[in-house]
Amino acid sequence: MKLKEFAKQLGLSPTTVSRALSGYPEVSEITRARVAEEAVRLGYRPNVNAVRLKTGRAGAIGVVMGRAGEFHFAEFMAGMAERLVPEDTDILVIPMADPDDDKEMELYRRLVESQRVDAIIMHSPRPDDARIALLHALGMPFLVHGRSDIDVPHAWLDIDNEGAVRRATAHLLDLGHTRIAMINGRPGATYALHRETGYRSALVSRGIAADPGLIASGNFTDELGFRFARAFLERSDPPTAIVAGSMMSALGVYRAVRSLGLQVGVDVSVIAHDDVFPYLSADNMAPSLSATRSSMRAAGTRCADLALQLIRGVSPLEIQEVWPVELILRESTGPVRR
Amino acid sequence: MKLKEFAKQLGLSPTTVSRALSGYPEVSEITRARVAEEAVRLGYRPNVNAVRLKTGRAGAIGVVMGRAGEFHFAEFMAGMAERLVPEDTDILVIPMADPDDDKEMELYRRLVESQRVDAIIMHSPRPDDARIALLHALGMPFLVHGRSDIDVPHAWLDIDNEGAVRRATAHLLDLGHTRIAMINGRPGATYALHRETGYRSALVSRGIAADPGLIASGNFTDELGFRFARAFLERSDPPTAIVAGSMMSALGVYRAVRSLGLQVGVDVSVIAHDDVFPYLSADNMAPSLSATRSSMRAAGTRCADLALQLIRGVSPLEIQEVWPVELILRESTGPVRR
DNA sequence: GCATGAATTGAAAACGATTTGGCTAACGAG
DNA sequence: CTCGTTAGCCAAATCGTTTTCAATTCATGC
Structure with a gap:
């Protein structure tokens, strides 16, 4: 018809x-x-395509997806859907190419030129992220989930990674821990830098020098959580507490602690960052996991909302949001054991 | 230009x-x-939109996403991307409405009429799934990841859930276990039925009657894995082995076993289904988890490929694929303890 | 030298909507 | 009774391609 x-x-x-x-x-x-x-x-x-041709609007928002099958992603997208479905706006998945490669740039250029999306949401930017500069130059509305230091106007929504980790670390210090290890995300991303800054600043404020041997970086997997934690704990001067970057890392850390006959929350305190997943909760871990918490789903919903605002002409400069992060103390953190 | x-x-x-x-x-x-x-x-x-209008092709494949943020989803999509990126075909996420609701049907109808996608990939169908009948009636090419008994021609790719669970159960029986519990997925989906069939048939072939009290169903979460396993193990006649539906369920089961002072692989054997995630591997669990294994990512890639074939005119009747499932034995399964 | 067919190229008509710029009728005001 | 204004509607141009149908060129065989 x-x-x-x-x-x-x-x-x-x-x-x-x-x-x-x-x-x-x-x-x-x-x-x-x-x-x-x-x-x-x-x-x-x-007919959508006719409307799109005529109006130039695509009726879709693109969201960049890493190729590694990050477990956060489904949750974020489910959040986006909550906001976008009633708006009758499509969600287009944009698989990432190699970010260091020129292909990635070419990909964005083509995406923009092809007018398939009205806005783009991207994740885990780096402090100097060429993608941001490019999208800005191309005049495509885009929202960054995370932050960048790049000198180009861009809308963003981020959580207070620095504050979260600082508080987590400070809490461990309050409990008497002085050797505190940290398992961070892949180096390069701003959030990883912010987390490290938070970690360091907490230590510095107590006059403790950060030990480079107690800082590790890598994908948020159970396996790396385990490997890093094992390596830390097998040192001659092992840490008494570990700050982990994700729930999966935390699983690995728990396993490592147990594998050495130690007890989480007693021999080794653990705090991780929890993005709030329906299928794995910090509360249910044994012992329950103290965590910095921020809902990935809520972030997805809000990011979608902000992207819609960008499309409607709100200036990127007006869209800069930092979300506070809760610190929830449970059983995995306890006073240092002498 | x-x-x-x-x-x-x-x-x-x-x-x-x-x-x-x-x-x-x-x-x-x-x-x-x-x-x-x-x-x-x-x-x-x-200009994509002009091309689409003129040709009637959308250059996109829609994939239905549950609103619960299923952890499988990102992995499946990453797999799809592998096949679809070189093809220059977009991935459109179609958030599911309430499947029992008429809204869900309305959603598909609109989607098809709006010509936003050339094909649709849907998951976890039920034996008599109205969505399949509808998509068929609407003449939209679609691929079912999973299976349905519905009397309507449809292309599908499924793993051998029945065989997988039968073998898993049989293996436990071989080890001498006779009281074997099962944690299944949400009731209603074909895969859950198939798994139950596999479970029952293994028992029956050894002349063992399935105890309804040893079968539980629900979302694949750590929490339910824990709750169900606890409930099983606290019975007066507890099972000595548990078959779990997913890695997350398995985490909960492990926790439950431990919480009762029991040992996985010794006091209670555990087998789970592993969709192969980069962030959580059966091999790395402690003790390592015996599992039926099938790559969700590979399924995504193949589903995308099959969807492309449908678009190119291959008959749905020619596309019916059952993938075998590996059974990998590790430390979480052992002989029954008397 | 010319008809024939193959190999290239173009002009113009779609595709299905939105939107500019009229047009008509009705209503009050003068 | 006329004129200006407004409300309500319509014809036709337009968005940027693809594709049908027709035209042109060019070599080939006779």
């Missing part, structure tokens, strides 16, 4: 029907009602 | 340029080369 045909059935012109459906003011309320009603009855729906 | 303008720069007609770029045979090799080269140099790219 096309507009022309539908209009004929109604005894109206395509113009009027189009206007009625798009809510323009110059059509009488009574006609509008009739058109709307008949559209439902006859099942008329404007 | 539009086609018209680009063509003029080349001193050719839009027709020829279009043909050259789309690889039609009636344009000379030399012109084609020139056009291709200049297109890169001048940065001409056809």
Whole structure:
């Protein structure tokens, strides 16, 4: 059923029907009602591609996905959907190429030129992220989930990674721990830097020098959590507490602690960052995991919302949001054992 | 840069340029080369929306996403991307509505009519899944990841859930276990039924009656894994082995076993299904987890491939694939303890 | 030297909507 | 009774491609 045909059935012109459906003011309320009603009855729906061609709007928001199958991603997208479904806006997944490669840049360029999306949401930027510069130069509305120091205006939403880790570390210090290890994310991303800054600043404020041997970086996997924690704990001067970057890392850390016959929360205190997953909760771990917490799903919803605002013309400069992070103390942290 | 303008720069007609770029045979090799080269140099790219309108092809495949943020999803999509990126086909995420609701049906209807996707990939169908009937009726190419008994032709790719669980259960029986519990997925989905069938048939073949009290169903979460396993093990006649539906369930089961002072692989044997995640591996659990294994990522890649075939006109009837599932024995399974 | 067919190329008509710029009728005001 | 204004509607142009149909060129065989 096309507009022309539908209009004929109604005894109206395509113009009027189009206007009625798009809510323009110059059509009488009574006609509008009739058109709307008949559209439902006859099942008329404007052809998206025609609308897109004519208006230049894509009706879709692109979200960049890492190729490693990050477990955060589904949760973030589910959050996006919450906001975007009622808006009738599509979610387009943009698989990342190698970020260091020129291909990645080429990919964005093509994406923008092809007008398949009205805005882009990207994750885990680096302090000097060429993608941001490019998207800005191309004039594509985009929202950064995370932050960048790059000298280009960009909208962003981030959590207070630095503050979160600082508080977590400070809490461990309060408990008497002085040798505190840290398992961070892949080096390069701003969030990893911020976390390290938070960690260091907490130590410094107590006059403790950070031991480079107690800092490790890598993907947020159970395996690396285990390997790093084992390596820390097998040192001659092992840490008494570990700050881990994710729930998966924490699983590995727990395992490492246990594997050495030690007890989490007693011999070794553990704090991790929890993005709040429906399938794995810090509360349910044994012992329950003290964690810095921030909902990935909520971030997805809000990012989608902000992207919509960008599309509607809000200036990127007005969109800069830092979310506070909760610190939830549970059983995995305890006073240092002498 | 539009086609018209680009063509003029080349001193050719839009027709020829279009043909050259789309690889039609009636344009000379030399012109084609020139056009291709200049297109890169001048940065001409056809407007996707115009192409879509004209050709009726959307250049995108839709994939249905549950709203619960299933952890499998990112992995599956990463797999899809592997196949779809080189094909220059977009991935559109279709958030699911309530499947029992009419809204879900309405959603598909609109999706199809709006011509936003050329094919749809859906997951976890039920034996009698109205969505399949609808998509078939609407004439939309679609691929089912999983299976359905519905009497409507549909293309599908599934793993051998029944065989996997049968073998897993049989292996436990071989080890002398006779009281074997099972933690299944949400009731209703075909895969859950198949798994239960596999479980029951293994028991029956040894003349053992399935105890309904040893079968539980629910989302694949750590929490439910724990709760179900606890409930099982606290019975007066506890099972000596547990078959779990996912890695997350297995985490919960491990926790439950430990919480009762029991030992996985010694007091209680555990087998789970492993979709192979980069961030959590059965091999690394402690004790390492015996598992039925099938790569979710590979499934995503293959599903994307099959969807492309459907688009190219291959009959759904020719696309029916069952993947065998590996059974990998590790430390979490051992002979029954008397 | 000419008809024939193959090899290339173009002009123009779609695709299905939105939107600009009229047009008509009705209503008050003068 | 006319004129200006407004509400409501419509015709036609447009978005940027693809594709049908027709035209042109060119070599080939006679």
